[in-house]
Amino acid sequence: MMRARKRSRNFIPVISAVALLLAVALPLEAGRAEGADQPETVCIQCHGSLPDQLGAPVKLWRNSIHADNGISCNSCHGGDPKNAAVAMNPSHGFIGAPGEDEVPAFCGRCHPGVLKDYLASAHGRALGKGGPNCVTCHSNHEVMKASLNLINEKSCSRCHSFERARVIRAAMQQTESHIVGISGRIAGFRAMGVDTERLDKGLFAVRNSFHSLFHEVHVERVRAESTKINAELGKLDRDLKVIEDAHARRKVAGAIAVSFMLLMALLFHLLRKTCK
Numbered sequence: 001m002m003r004a005r006k007r008s009r010n011f012i013p014v015i016s017a018v019a020l021l022l023a024v025a026l027p028l029e030a031g032r033a034e035g036a037d038q039p040e041t042v043c044i045q046c047h048g049s050l051p052d053q054l055g056a057p058v059k060l061w062r063n064s065i066h067a068d069n070g071i072s073c074n075s076c077h078g079g080d081p082k083n084a085a086v087a088m089n090p091s092h093g094f095i096g097a098p099g100e101d102e103v104p105a106f107c108g109r110c111h112p113g114v115l116k117d118y119l120a121s122a123h124g125r126a127l128g129k130g131g132p133n134c135v136t137c138h139s140n141h142e143v144m145k146a147s148l149n150l151i152n153e154k155s156c157s158r159c160h161s162f163e164r165a166r167v168i169r170a171a172m173q174q175t176e177s178h179i180v181g182i183s184g185r186i187a188g189f190r191a192m193g194v195d196t197e198r199l200d201k202g203l204f205a206v207r208n209s210f211h212s213l214f215h216e217v218h219v220e221r222v223r224a225e226s227t228k229i230n231a232e233l234g235k236l237d238r239d240l241k242v243i244e245d246a247h248a249r250r251k252v253a254g255a256i257a258v259s260f261m262l263l264m265a266l267l268f269h270l271l272r273k274t275c276k
C-alpha cells in the first residue's frame with residue numbers, strides 16, 4: 001500500500017515534466033514544419049508584388065523542388081532576407097543574377113559533382129560558344145525533380161541532331177526500369193518485415209552512380225557504365241531471388257506443418273472416440 005502511494009507520488013514530477021516538454025516542443029515542431037519549405041522573406045514579399053520578370057520568379061519558384069527543400073531566393077542570389085532596406089546590398093552578400101556563362105558556377109555551389117561532370121563534357125567545353133548551361137535544360141526558377149524525360153527531341157535538337165541523345169536515352173531508360181523493378185521488389189520484402197538494409201544500401205549506391213552519368217553526355221561512357229551498372233543490378237537480382245526462394249520454401253514448410261498438426265488433431269479425436 002505504502003509503496004504504491006510512494007511510487008505514484010514519484011510520477012507526478014515526471015508527468016509534469018513530460019507535459020511541459022510537450023507543451024514547449026509541439027508548437028516548435030509545428031513552426032518548423034511550416035517554416036521548412038517556404039518562409040516569407042522580404043525578397044518574396046517585394047518581388048511578389050512587382051510586375052513582369054521581376055515578379056514572375058516568385059510564382060515559378062513556388063512549384064520548384066528548391067522551394068520544397070527550403071532553397072529560397074537568397075539561398076541562390078544572396079542578400080538579407082529579413083531587412084528590405086539592405087536586402088539587395090552587395091555588402092549583405094547579394095550577388096544578383098548570373099550571366100549566361102556564370103550559371104554553372106552559380107548552381108554548382110550546391111551541386112559540385114554535377115558541375116565537375118558538366119565542365120568536363122562537350123557541353124561544358126562549349127559554354128559561351130553555343131553550348132547549353134544548367135538553366136537551358138532545368139530552367140532557372142521552376143526547377144523540377146530531374147528525370148530522363150528531360151532528354152527529349154524538342155529540347156535536345158535545338159542545337160544538334162537528336163541521334164546521340166536518343167542512344168543515351170535508350171541505354172539509360174533500360175537501366176532505369178531495371179532499377180525501378182528491383183526497388184519495387186525490395187519494398188515488397190520490407191513491407192513483409194524482412195531486413196532489407198543491405199539491399200537498400202546496394203541499390204542506393206547503384207542508383208547514385210547511375211544518376212551521375214548523364215552530364216558527361218558521352219555515348220561510349222554511357223554504354224560502358226550502363227553495362228557495369230546492369231552487372232551490379234544483376235547481383236541484386238540474384239540476392240533477391242535467394243530471399244524469394246527461401247520465402248517460398250518457408251511457405252511450403254509452413255503448409256506441411258499446419259497439415260501435420262491438423263492430422264494429429266484428427267488422430268487424437270478419433271483415438272478419444274474409440275477409447276470411450
Ligand code: HEC
Binds near residue numbers: 042044084087
Ligand atoms: C523593396 C523591394 C525589394 C526587395 C525587398 C528585394 N528586391 Fe530584388 N529587386 C527589386 C527591384 C525593384 C529590382 C529591379 C531593379 C534593380 O535591379 O535594382 C530587383 C532586382 C532583383 C534581381 C535582379 C538583379 C539583376 O542583376 O538583374 C534579383 C536577382 C533580386 N532582385 C533578388 C532579390 C533577393 C534575393 C532579395 C532578398 C534578399 C530581394 N531581391 C529583395 C526589388 C526588391
Ligand code: HEC
Binds near residue numbers: 061074
Ligand atoms: C535555384 C537558384 C535560384 C533561386 C532559388 C532563385 N533564383 Fe532568381 N535567378 C536564378 C538564375 C540562374 C537566374 C539567371 C537567369 C537566367 O539565366 O535564366 C535568375 C534570375 C533572376 C532575376 C532576373 C530576371 C530577369 O529576367 O532579369 C530575378 C529578378 C530573380 N532571379 C529573382 C528571384 C526571386 C525573387 C527568387 C525567389 C522567389 C529567386 N530569384 C529564386 C536562380 C535562382
Ligand code: HEC
Binds near residue numbers: 106111134147
Ligand atoms: C543553395 C544551394 C543550391 C543552389 C545554389 C542550387 N541548388 Fe539545386 N538543389 C538544392 C537542394 C538542397 C536540392 C534538393 C535536394 C536534392 O535533390 O539534392 C536541389 C535539387 C535540384 C534538382 C533536383 C535533383 C533531383 O534529385 O532530381 C535539380 C535538377 C537542381 N537542383 C538544379 C539546380 C540548378 C539548375 C541550379 C541553378 C539555377 C541549382 N540547382 C542551384 C540546392 C541548390
Ligand code: HEC
Binds near residue numbers: 105137
Ligand atoms: C543538356 C541538358 C542538361 C544540362 C546542360 C544540365 N543538366 Fe542536369 N540533368 C539533365 C538530365 C537529363 C538529368 C536526369 C539524369 C537522370 O535521370 O539520370 C539531370 C539531372 C540533374 C540533377 C539530379 C542528379 C541526380 O543525382 O539525381 C541535378 C542536381 C542536376 N541535373 C543539376 C544540373 C546542374 C547544376 C547543371 C549545370 C552545371 C546541369 N544539371 C546541367 C540535363 C541537363
Ligand code: HEC
Binds near residue numbers: 126160164217219
Ligand atoms: C544550347 C545548345 C544545346 C542543347 C540544347 C543541347 N546540346 Fe548537346 N551539344 C551542344 C554542343 C555545342 C555540343 C558540342 C558539339 C557537338 O558535338 O555537336 C554538343 C554535344 C553533345 C553530345 C556529344 C558529346 C561528345 O562528347 O561527343 C551529346 C551526346 C549531346 N550533346 C547530347 C545532348 C542532349 C541529350 C541534349 C538534351 C538533353 C542536348 N545535347 C542539348 C549543344 C547543345
